[in-house]
Amino acid sequence: MEVLSMEEEAFSLCDPSVIKLVDNPSILQIDMVWCYFMLRDIN
Numbered sequence: 030m031e032v033l034s035m036e037e038e039a040f041s042l043c044d045p046s047v048i049k050l051v052d053n054p055s056i057l058q059i060d061m062v063w064c065y066f067m068l069r070d071i072n
Contacts, residue, residue: 036061 036058040048051057 033062
């Protein structure tokens with residue numbers, strides 16, 4: 030859950046025009062969290 034909160038915060042810092050280029054930002058967030066999980070490192 031902590032990582033999802035970090036992803037949400039990071040997305041809020043992005044330029045909205047860049048976020049609009051992403052087909053589904055929620056799926057992108059889940060994919061990023063999965064990558065962190067697989068690396069076993071959220072730093």
